[in-house]
Amino acid sequence: NAGVTQTPKFRVLKTGQSMTLLCAQDMNHEYMYWYRQDPGMGLRLIHYSVGEGTTAKGEVPDGYNVSRLKKQNFLLGLESAAPSQTSVYFCASRWTGAVETQYFGPGTRLLVL
Amino acid sequence: KNEVEQSPQNLTAQEGEFITINCSYSVGISALHWLQQHPGGGIVSLFMLSSGKKKHGRLIATINIQEKHSSLHITASHPRDSAVYICAVRLGNYGGSQGNLIFGKGTKLSVKP
Numbered sequence: 382n383a384g385v386t387q388t389p390k391f392r393v394l395k396t397g398q399s400m401t402l403l404c405a406q407d408m409n410h411e412y413m414y415w416y417r418q419d420p421g422m423g424l425r426l427i428h429y430s431v432g433e434g435t436t437a438k439g440e441v442p443d444g445y446n447v448s449r450l451k452k453q454n455f456l457l458g459l460e461s462a463a464p465s466q467t468s469v470y471f472c473a474s475r476w477t478g479a480v481e482t483q484y485f486g487p488g489t490r491l492l493v494l
Numbered sequence: 495k496n497e498v499e500q501s502p503q504n505l506t507a508q509e510g511e512f513i514t515i516n517c518s519y520s521v522g523i524s525a526l527h528w529l530q531q532h533p534g535g536g537i538v539s540l541f542m543l544s545s546g547k548k549k550h551g552r553l554i555a556t557i558n559i560q561e562k563h564s565s566l567h568i569t570a571s572h573p574r575d576s577a578v579y580i581c582a583v584r585l586g587n588y589g590g591s592q593g594n595l596i597f598g599k600g601t602k603l604s605v606k607p
Contacts, residue, residue, distance in 0.1 A: 412593050423498065423580070423597030431592055439594065471537060475593045481525065483595070485537040 383407050387472050387486035394462045394493045402457040402489050404472030412475035413455040414439070414483070415447060417468040424471065430455055462493045497521050500581050500598040507605050513568040515601045517581030520562065524586040527595060528555050528566050531578040540566075540579075571605045578602050 385406045394400055404413065411432045416424040426439030430449040444466060446458045455474075459466060472486040501516045517526070528540040541548050541555040543564065548555050552571075557564040568575055582595040 414593070421599065423599045424582075424595075425597070426594055429592060429594060437592070469535065473537075477593070481542050481593070482539045483527070483529075483593070484539070485529075488535050488537075 385472055385474055385484050385486040387470075387489050389489060390487065391490045392492070394459075394491065396463060396493060398462050399458070399460050400462065400491075401459075402470055402472075402491075404455045404457070404486055405453055406455075406472075406474040406484070407453060408474060408476065408484065409452070410474035410476055410484075411452070412477065413449065414473045414475070415445070415455065415457045416471045416473065417441065418471060418488075419468050427457065427470075462491075464493045467491060467493045496599075497596050498581055498583055498598040500579075500601050502601060503599070504602045505604070507571050507603070509572060509605055509607050511571050511605075513571050513575075513603065513605075515566045515579050515581075515603070517564045517566070517598055518562060519564075519581075519583050521583070521596075522586040523559075523562075523583040524590050525584040526557055526564050527582040527584070528564075529580040529582060531580060531600065533577065537580070568603075573605045573607050576604050 388403045414429045415427040428447040433452040436447045448456045470489045473483045476482045499518045525544045531537045543557045552569045554567040578600040580600045581598040584590045
């Protein structure tokens with residue numbers, strides 16, 4: 382099992398450019414999450430999905446869109462990147478078995494100039 | 495307002511020492527998670543607690559629901575334990591039922607040989 386993978390690992394964008402971050406999981410989990418991590422702050426939830434075809438807003442959704450067309454993939458889009466979106470982005474999927482666990486991807490470092 | 499507070503922010507220990515990291519929260523929760531973020535950035539789930547105490551190897555996590563406080567203990571610390579330890583809570587509301595977490599800012603632990 383690869384677990385949770387993210388592409389790309391690192392990207393530099395210019396202000397106003399768009400991009401899509403891809404998260405894939407091979408554990409058949411229903412729940413998936415996108416977080417951002419900024420220096421001096423805890424991880425913050427951007428959007429989440431409770432199953433294929435569903436998405437919902439988290440704590441900091443502005444400037445981002447998401448899609449979950451397939452159960453294993455959760456895409457995070459930036460339509461018009463801003464320097465404030467410079468961050469490390471983590472995707473996670475959640476197992477809701479006896480011991481609830483979130484499995485995190487390795488992260489995507491995004492720099493918006 | 496920080497709903498999840500961790501202390502200390504930074505901790506340096508000598509190999510072999512007993513380590514305690516604290517987490518306090520100000521809201522009603524349904525569960526509390528401890529996670530470890532490696533120096534390379536990867537995040538791994540350590541424990542999920544809703545009451546009492548859990549142990550895994552040299553790691554022990556406790557929670558006191560009445561006092562809204564949890565501790566993570568590391569016995570016989572080792573340089574490989576050097577990481578950021580993150581406390582996260584799942585609220586007892588709709589968002590929490592979707593698995594949404596609120597994260598502390600983390601405690602950076604450095605264990606010297």
